[in-house]
C-alpha cells in the first residue's frame with residue numbers, strides 16, 4: 676500500500692488535523708497579465724471554494740467559520756490553514772507575511788498549506804517561506820500538472836516543466852516540505868506520458884502528491900474546445916481510472932505520500948466525466964485494483 680494523507684499528518688501531529696480552505700483574495704499571474712491572460716484552459720476557481728470560504732471575509736473570519744463547521748463533529752481537532760484559491764505567493768512578501776501570520780494566530784491553527792504556481796517563488800518569497808517552515812508546519816503545494824511542455828502549452832499554462840522542477844528543488848533545498856499537484860488525462864496525453872510525469876516527480880524531493888482526473892467544467896475554455904471537438908480527452912470509467920491510479924502508484928516511492936486521486940466538482944458545473952461516486956466509493960475501487968495487481 677501507499678502512504679496516504681492520514682499517515683503524512685500522523686507523522687507530524689498527535690491530534691486529528693483538518694485543512695481549512697482560505698480565499699485570501701489573490702489572483703494568478705496567468706490571469707492578471709503577468710505571464711498570461713485567460714488562465715489555464717481547464718480553470719475555474721469557482722469550483723474550488725467551499726461555502727465557508729468568502730474572499731470578502733478576513734482570513735481569521737474564514738478560518739473561524741471553517742472551525743465552526745467541523746467543531747460540531749470533531750471538537751478536539753486542530754487545523755491547517757489552506758491558502759487554496761489562485762496563486763497564494765503572487766504578492767509582495769509583506770502581504771504574504773500579514774496573511775500567513777494572521778492565519779497562524781488563529782486558535783487551533785497548527786500550520787499552513789500554501790498552493791501556488793512554480794513561477795511565483797522568487798528568492799525573497801522563498802527566504803520567508805524557509806523562515807516560516809522553521810517555526811510551523813508548512814507545505815508548499817505547487818501546481819505542476821505534467822512534465823510535458825507540449826501539454827503545458829496546449830493548456831495555456833504559461834510556464835514550462837523546467838521552472839516547476841527548479842521550484843521543487845529550490846524549496847526542498849531550503850528545508851520546505853513540497854507537495855505537487857498533477858492532473859491525469861490532460862488533453863493529448865497517453866498513459867506513457869502520465870507515467871513519465873510520475874517517474875520524474877518520484878525522482879525529486881517531493882513529500883506529497885495530489886492527483887486528480889481531468890474534468891471538463893462549464894464556463895472554461897476547455898469546455899468550449901471539447902464541445903467543438905478540438906481536444907481529445909480520455910473517456911475513462913471510474914473503474915478504468917482506478918486501474919490507472921493503481922498502476923501509477925507502483926512508481927511512487929514509500930516516503931512520498933499521496934493525498935488524493937480524485938477531485939469532486941459541483942455537479943452543476945461538471946460536464947465530464949460524470950461518475951456520480953458516493954463518498955468513499957473511489958477508495959474502495961482503488962483498493963480493489965491495488966489488490967488485483
Ligand code: SF4
Pocket residue numbers: 703704705706713714715718719720760761762792818
Ligand atoms: S495557474 Fe492555477 S489559478 Fe492560475 S489559471 Fe491556472 S489553474 Fe487557474
